[in-house]
Amino acid sequence: MVFGPPNKKNPSPAGISQVTLESMDYLLALDQGTTSSRAIAFDSHGRVAALAQREFAQHFPKPGWVEHDAAEIWSTQLEVARECLQKLSAEHGAAYGSVKVRAIGITNQRETTVLWERATGRPVARAIVWQDRRTTPRCEALRAAGKAGLIQRKTGLVLDSYFSATKLEWLLEHVPGVRARAEAGELAFGTVDSWLIWNLTGGQVHATDASNASRTLLMDIRTLQWDDELLHLFNIPRAVLPRIVPSSGIVGEVLPKWLGEPIPIAGVAGDQQAATFGQACFGVGMAKNTYGTGCFMLMNTGTAAVTSRNRLLSTVGWQGPEEGGERRTAYCLEGSVFMAGATIQWLRDGLGIIDSAAEVEALAASVPDTGDAFLVPAFTGLGAPDWDGRARGTLVGLTRGTTRAHIARAALEAIALQSADLFGAMTRDAGIALTELRVDGGASRNDLLMQMQADFLGVPVVRPKITETTALGAAYLAGLAIGVWSGGAAITQQWSVDRRFEPGLTEPARRACLDRWREAVARSRGWAEESP
Numbered sequence: 001m002v003f004g005p006p007n008k009k010n011p012s013p014a015g016i017s018q019v020t021l022e023s024m025d026y027l028l029a030l031d032q033g034t035t036s037s038r039a040i041a042f043d044s045h046g047r048v049a050a051l052a053q054r055e056f057a058q059h060f061p062k063p064g065w066v067e068h069d070a071a072e073i074w075s076t077q078l079e080v081a082r083e084c085l086q087k088l089s090a091e092h093g094a095a096y097g098s099v100k101v102r103a104i105g106i107t108n109q110r111e112t113t114v115l116w117e118r119a120t121g122r123p124v125a126r127a128i129v130w131q132d133r134r135t136t137p138r139c140e141a142l143r144a145a146g147k148a149g150l151i152q153r154k155t156g157l158v159l160d161s162y163f164s165a166t167k168l169e170w171l172l173e174h175v176p177g178v179r180a181r182a183e184a185g186e187l188a189f190g191t192v193d194s195w196l197i198w199n200l201t202g203g204q205v206h207a208t209d210a211s212n213a214s215r216t217l218l219m220d221i222r223t224l225q226w227d228d229e230l231l232h233l234f235n236i237p238r239a240v241l242p243r244i245v246p247s248s249g250i251v252g253e254v255l256p257k258w259l260g261e262p263i264p265i266a267g268v269a270g271d272q273q274a275a276t277f278g279q280a281c282f283g284v285g286m287a288k289n290t291y292g293t294g295c296f297m298l299m300n301t302g303t304a305a306v307t308s309r310n311r312l313l314s315t316v317g318w319q320g321p322e323e324g325g326e327r328r329t330a331y332c333l334e335g336s337v338f339m340a341g342a343t344i345q346w347l348r349d350g351l352g353i354i355d356s357a358a359e360v361e362a363l364a365a366s367v368p369d370t371g372d373a374f375l376v377p378a379f380t381g382l383g384a385p386d387w388d389g390r391a392r393g394t395l396v397g398l399t400r401g402t403t404r405a406h407i408a409r410a411a412l413e414a415i416a417l418q419s420a421d422l423f424g425a426m427t428r429d430a431g432i433a434l435t436e437l438r439v440d441g442g443a444s445r446n447d448l449l450m451q452m453q454a455d456f457l458g459v460p461v462v463r464p465k466i467t468e469t470t471a472l473g474a475a476y477l478a479g480l481a482i483g484v485w486s487g488g489a490a491i492t493q494q495w496s497v498d499r500r501f502e503p504g505l506t507e508p509a510r511r512a513c514l515d516r517w518r519e520a521v522a523r524s525r526g527w528a529e530e531s532p
Ligand SMILES: Nc1ncnc2c1ncn2[C@@H]1O[C@H](COP(=O)(O)OP(=O)(O)O)[C@@H](O)[C@H]1O
Pocket: 033, 034, 035, 036, 291, 292, 293, 294, 340, 341, 342, 343, 344, 345, 357, 358, 359, 360, 361, 441, 442, 443, 445, 446, 449
């Protein structure tokens, strides 16, 4: 176990005395996702006690561009945190302020890049979202200059516009006056975790955790420090960077004016790493897949970063709480799929063939197969393992018999097939045959999709009772830092199965589906000719 149970030599995380949560005590997870801000309160059993959620605006100013208003990210996150605490108080029949939040855990959409003024806290431009492809030409130029190898060795990542470095560089180049101000130390850069920490602490703390920093292309994945050679390559002044802190540990205190009392921020992790933690994937070779806007498969590879030979990412899982006087870093291999639940949103909003995401299941189940039609949802290019910023969405194999039901089914299959591609690559990279996959996220509620996933993987898919594992992981990281849980064993005990989906395809049938899918993917590649 990378994050192990307490033992005699090390009865609990060092220096942390155990605390017991009273009946009115909670941990509050702030889960800032791509399409909504959520706040969830958990009790000491890891059960959801209250939840509030608010969607916010997505901005698409040009083809391939995706932006968020960082001020709206902050305001919606604060609103849902307050609403969640109100709900908790109401449940106890008590006045607001009488329930106690012992610690806050932050988890967030990763890579999304915010640049703001230190003096006023005002962003200098809209945040550039992880899905944004505007810096694809810059990445291509760096690749042509032979920089991809260096970048992969140092960061574990693939040179792609998905990550923060070229987004930050773009802001520094294109927003008037910003570069000089950044160099003068007037501006702060952060991913969404840093942005929330800055606001929650009233500008007193400028920090990011190692899991989020590992998504920037600027951190050396082994030393967990910003790397001068990478900063030079992307023209990033050191003065804008946050401090890198552990994922479990007290980072600062929330100003009393926000939530009624000073509360320690004790856990911070990128949403996919937090979900891996919340799924209790502490053993080497344990993996989870989260089906949200995108789909992200992460496998724990232990305390050393594995260099992928199959175009997967090596990433920091988390830098854990102090154990026996040291903090251990867990690394993961990751496969990132850009369009998963977003494909279902496109069926709803773009094509109008369903009224709600939940309807897709019945529609897709009304036909036995897709009639050999495939949908490749490369709407914002392709992530792992293809990494093609110029791929675009395509529907192939249409006939006069193709109906909206076939398209709905092809959309669900596409989500599962993209993940199946990653699963094979992960097995080859890690040299570990995965025996099951834990699943979570909004679209994991779809039983048909989960069955397809088991069929295409050839191993069981296991859905836990609590699918809010992203928020739960952040709560666990915070709770460990203040001594609510003693270690991994206590968390593992709280994980329980809702449903297990067994694979139902023969191996030749499974292989044939995957091969046919790869043919469809090939047809979507390199479509966008213009610079995004
Ligand atoms: N029953 C369903 N079947 C398929 N997709 C679904 C279903 N319910 C929700 N989704 C998709 O799941 C996504 C929402 O999941 P969530 O975990 O909240 O995402 P995020 O954190 O990325 O905002 C949406 O893209 C939605 O289309």
